[in-house]
Amino acid sequence: MAGSNYNGYCLVYGGVGALGSGCVSQFKAANWWVVSVEVWKPTVEPDEGATLIVLHKHKDIVSQTVNVEADVNILIDTSKSIQNQESELHEAIGSLLDGSLLDAVVCVAGGYIQGNINSDFVESCERMWVQNMWPSLLATQIASKYLKAGGMLCLTGAKAALASTPHAIAYGFCKSAIHQFTKSLGHPVSGLPKDTLTVCLLPVTLDTVMNRQMMPNADVSGWTPTKYITELVVKWARGEDRPANGSLVQFVTQNFNTDITIL
Amino acid sequence: MAGSNYNGYCLVYGGVGALGSGCVSQFKAANWWVVSVEVWKPTVEPDEGATLIVLHKHKDIVSQTVNVEADVNILIDTSKSIQNQESELHEAIGSLLDGSLLDAVVCVAGGYIQGNINSDFVESCERMWVQNMWPSLLATQIASKYLKAGGMLCLTGAKAALASTPHAIAYGFCKSAIHQFTKSLGHPVSGLPKDTLTVCLLPVTLDTVMNRQMMPNADVSGWTPTKYITELVVKWARGEDRPANGSLVQFVTQNFNTDITIL
Numbered sequence: 001m002a003g004s005n006y007n008g009y010c011l012v013y014g015g016v017g018a019l020g021s022g023c024v025s026q027f028k029a030a031n032w033w034v035v036s037v038e039v040w041k042p043t044v045e046p047d048e049g050a051t052l053i054v055l056h057k058h059k060d061i062v063s064q065t066v067n068v069e070a071d072v073n074i075l076i077d078t079s080k081s082i083q084n085q086e087s088e089l090h091e092a093i094g095s096l097l098d099g100s101l102l103d104a105v106v107c108v109a110g111g112y113i114q115g116n117i118n119s120d121f122v123e124s125c126e127r128m129w130v131q132n133m134w135p136s137l138l139a140t141q142i143a144s145k146y147l148k149a150g151g152m153l154c155l156t157g158a159k160a161a162l163a164s165t166p167h168a169i170a171y172g173f174c175k176s177a178i179h180q181f182t183k184s185l186g187h188p189v190s191g192l193p194k195d196t197l198t199v200c201l202l203p204v205t206l207d208t209v210m211n212r213q214m215m216p217n218a219d220v221s222g223w224t225p226t227k228y229i230t231e232l233v234v235k236w237a238r239g240e241d242r243p244a245n246g247s248l249v250q251f252v253t254q255n256f257n258t259d260i261t262i263l
Numbered sequence: 264m265a266g267s268n269y270n271g272y273c274l275v276y277g278g279v280g281a282l283g284s285g286c287v288s289q290f291k292a293a294n295w296w297v298v299s300v301e302v303w304k305p306t307v308e309p310d311e312g313a314t315l316i317v318l319h320k321h322k323d324i325v326s327q328t329v330n331v332e333a334d335v336n337i338l339i340d341t342s343k344s345i346q347n348q349e350s351e352l353h354e355a356i357g358s359l360l361d362g363s364l365l366d367a368v369v370c371v372a373g374g375y376i377q378g379n380i381n382s383d384f385v386e387s388c389e390r391m392w393v394q395n396m397w398p399s400l401l402a403t404q405i406a407s408k409y410l411k412a413g414g415m416l417c418l419t420g421a422k423a424a425l426a427s428t429p430h431a432i433a434y435g436f437c438k439s440a441i442h443q444f445t446k447s448l449g450h451p452v453s454g455l456p457k458d459t460l461t462v463c464l465l466p467v468t469l470d471t472v473m474n475r476q477m478m479p480n481a482d483v484s485g486w487t488p489t490k491y492i493t494e495l496v497v498k499w500a501r502g503e504d505r506p507a508n509g510s511l512v513q514f515v516t517q518n519f520n521t522d523i524t525i526l
Contacts, residue, residue, distance in 0.1 A: 086385050116447075116454035117407050122349050125400055129392060137388055144380050161443060164509065166450035173440040173447070180424060180439035184379075187429035191379035246427065 006033040009102045010237060011093070011146075013037045013139040014109025015067045018208035019156070019201075022226040023106050024069050026234045035096065036067040037089070037109075040075035072096060082134050086141055093146055101148040104237035107139035108156050108201070110175075114168050121170065128170040136178050140185065140192075149194040152237050155182055159202040159250050162263075179248055186246015197242050201229060202250040202263075224253040232260070269296040272365045273500060274356070274409075276300045276402040277372025278330045281471035282419070282464075285489040286369050287332050289497045295366075298359065299330040300352070303338035335359060345397050349404055356409055364411040367500035370402035371419050371464070373438075377431050384433065391433040399441050403448065403455075412457040415500050418445055422465040422513050425526075442511055449509015460505050464492060465513040465526075487516040495523070 010027055014020040015036025027034045066073045074092050076085050111131030113124045136155050143153040158175040165172025182200035184190055192198065205211060207223035229251060236242050243249060248263040273290050277283040278299025290297045329336045337355050339348050374394030376387045399418050406416040421438040428435025445463035447453055455461065468474060470486035492514060499505050506512055511526040 082385050082389065116452060117403055118454035121407075121454075122345050122400055122404060125396070126345065129396075133388070133392075137385055140380055141385060144384075164443070164446035164450050166447045166452045169444065169447045169453065173444040176443035177436040177440040180427070181432065181436040183427035184429045184432045184435055187427050189379060189429045190432065191381035191384075 004033065006031055008032040008104065008237060009097075009100065010104035010106065011035040011037060011102055011139075011142060012067075012070070013105070013107040013135050013142075015070055015073070016065055017108060018206055018210060019108040019203075019226050019229065021067055021069070022230040023108060023233055024067050026227070026230040027104075027237070028069050030234050030238070032103075032234075032237075034070045035072045035074060035093070036070035037074045037076060038065045038067070039109075040065060040077050078130065078134075082137065085134070086138055089138060089142060090145065093142060097146055102143075102146045102151060103148055104152040104154070104233075105139050105143040105147060106152075106154040106233055106237075107135050109135035109139075110156055112168065112171050114171075116166055116169055124170040125174075128174040132171070132174040133177060136181065140181075143196065144192055147193050147196055150196070150239070151193060152197045152199070152242075153185065153192065154233055154236070155185075155198070155200045157182070157200045157202045157248060159204050159252070162202070162248075162250075182248060183246045186244075197236065197245055199236065199243055199245075199247045199249055201233075202248050203229065204252060207253075221256050222253050224251045224258050228253075228258045267296065269294055271295040271367065271500060272360075272363065273367035273369065274298040274300060274365055274402075274405060275330075275333070276368070276370040276398050276405075278333055278336070279328055280371060281469055281473060282371040282466075282489050282492065284330055284332070285493040286371060286496055287330050289490070289493040290367075290500070291332050293497050293501070295497075295500075297333045298335045298337060298356070299333035300337045300339060300372075301328045301330070303328060303340050341393065341397075345400065348397070349401055352401060352405060353408065356405060360409055365406075365409045365414060366411055367415040367417070368402050368406040368410060369415075369417040369496055369500075370398050371417075372398035372402075373419055375431065375434050377434075379429055379432055387433040391437040395434070395437040396440060399444065403444075406459065407455055410456050410459055413459070413502070414456060415460045415462070415505075416448065416455065417496055417499070418461070418463045420445070420463045420465045420511060422467050422515070425465070425511075425513075445511060446509045449507075460499065460508055462499065462506055462508075462510045462512055464496070465511050466492065467515060470516075484519050485516050487514045487521050491516075491521045 012020050012023045015024050016038045024034050157178045161172045161175035185198040205223045207225050243262050250261040273295055275283050275286045278287050279301045287297050420441045424435045424438035448461040468486045470488050506525050513524040
């Protein structure tokens with residue numbers, strides 16, 4: 001990456017999902033250098049025994065865990081402890097950047113489990129913690145080490161978790177934790193590099209191919225286009241129209257029209 | 264316990280700490296049958312190889328993990344997985360109750376770590392999750408199985424976590440998760456027994472022996488006496504003056520005078 005003519009450098013944690021690949025595309029359209037971090041799936045990747053793979057852009061590899069638009073793909077083994085994942089990410093990113101720093105770290109990785117306390121509850125809580133909090137914590141650690149002063153850290157919450165979520169209890173309290181975490185990160189003594197902007201995206205339902213397939217009869221006029229969100233993310237990453245530090249940015253779509261409300 | 268003349272049956276999760284032992288005393292003063300659940304410390308307890316110990320009231324055993332006022336002490340091994348702890352607790356409590364049900368489950372177990380994201384952050388997050396969320400989740404699972412209709416589940420949050428907590432980031436987001444969890448549990452479809460009251464205690468600083476020792480020069484006029492809180496807990500457990508289901512109950516003390524605010 002050194003000496004290149006990119007407009008910025010960013011890392012997208014969860015770069016293959018609907019929102020993540022949307023971010024990667026939008027950053028590439030803005031001529032940024034982009035790293036995608038995703039979950040390594042042993043059945044998909046051919047490298048036996050590999051636990052952390054840094055794949056430089058390689059058009060021939062198309063799998064569900066690699067984003068071919070990204071300049072670099074980092075695949076992590078989520079069966080390892082968070083401490084192991086942290087040190088492997090640290091090593092991989094440090095070696096990639098080789099002294100350079102990132103302008104933005106965007107974490108859109110997460111998972112959803114429906115259910116109240118009677119539905120394999122303790123198991124669901126552990127899964128939601130690992131799928132939602134771990135990526136947020138790891139992205140934050142990456143930001144603390146490799147973000148430029150004045151850079152951006154963007155996390156992902158959920159508008160639903162601003163109130164009770166009795167139909168998705170474990171999901172709700174993990175997202176709520178990410179909201180409060182964002183508020184703490186937005187404080188000058190959080191430990192992030194000077195003048196970092198930390199924001200959290202709070203979507204409702206995204207208008208994605210998968211959601212259209214899973215809910216074929218739903219009214220999509222209230223679903224938020226991912227592009228609406230990713231355009232804003234890139235704008236903020238460039239330093240334009242930034243919300244206040246620690247903001248929770250709600251996206252509400254009605255009649256195909258999206259508005260944001262900032263908490 | 265069967266056939267006894269107690270006014271009620273309760274379980275206090277974390278029954279040896281300042282707030283927990285206060286709850287046990289208050290429930291005993293009201294002539295309730297009380298189980299204390301605490302962390303088993305291998306260096307303290309003599310039973311070698313024991314992982315879950317149910318000790319019926321035994322005045323001879325005095326250790327930091329046994330509450331001698333409680334009718335029964337259950338000691339859990341927190342080095343085990345949450346799933347293991349859950350099934351061991353389930354077995355122990357089911358056998359103790361032998362078909363009876365509890366009127367109240369009160370979880371006051373928790374832990375605190377100061378620090379922003381630069382202070383062994385990932386490690387702190389794991390510890391705060393295990394020390395604060397696990398007891399709340401396990402107490403909730405006990406309530407779901409052994410609480411009477413119309414019983415009470417009381418969890419413990421922190422007033423500080425209603426806003427940002429940049430000086431105690433991991434602690435703050437875990438307590439915030441407990442707040443949102445309480446809101447979900449307060450909903451009729453949460454999965455708790457019919458008409459359960461779920462509330463969450465949000466203290467600031469408690470006036471305890473340990474806090475007075477640790478902060479000898481502090482102004483204690485803003486510290487909340489544990490008795491103020493435990494008297495209310497017992498009142499609610501008896502069905503008197505209950506706040507709305509899902510309430511976050513803040514305790515704010517000024518000039519030695521405590522007021523509650525309900526969110």
